[in-house]
Amino acid sequence: MKTWQALCLAVGLYGALFIATAEEEERNKNGQLVLHNCNNDSYVLEKEHWNNISAFPADCRYYCNRSSDAPQIWYGYYKEYTPCTNSTDVLDEEGHIKYGICITSGATGKRTWKCDLTQRPTVE
Structure with missing residues (x-):
């Protein structure tokens, strides 16, 4: 009986790992x-460009x-608090x-990056 329990547990764990x-x-x-897949997620938009909204x-x-x-397009993320725009809601x-500003959000249960339009950047 213990062998069957161990086998069922192993199959269950493998299935959970595959889904995850x-x-x-x-x-x-x-x-x-x-x-x-970009190797340098520490990339940041330099502050001298923060006044250039088009950047x-x-x-x-x-x-x-x-x-x-290219068969694959690779991307990375800007650092938190970098000024940003939103591709789906661009104009007021x-x-x-x-x-x-760029923020991370865990609202979906998974850490995601997004441009939070409710928080304005410190553009001088």
Whole structure:
């Protein structure tokens, strides 16, 4: 009986491990696989560029491999509190670009990066 219990436990643990490691694939409109694979997540937008809103990263991502013929597109994340824009909610009611800061969020149960438009950056 103990052998069956151990076998069932092993199968259950393997299944849980498989589910935990399986992530949904992200693909862009060209069908290219988009992976978090840049080696330098310490990259930060230098403060001298913080006044240039057009330089703010969308959704706190930077790309280290983004050629149109690459089978995979690689990205990394800017540091927390870097000024950013949001690719899905860019303009306010008056047509001005909305901007915020990069933050991490654990609301979904998994640590994710996002551009929080409710927190304005210290742009001078």
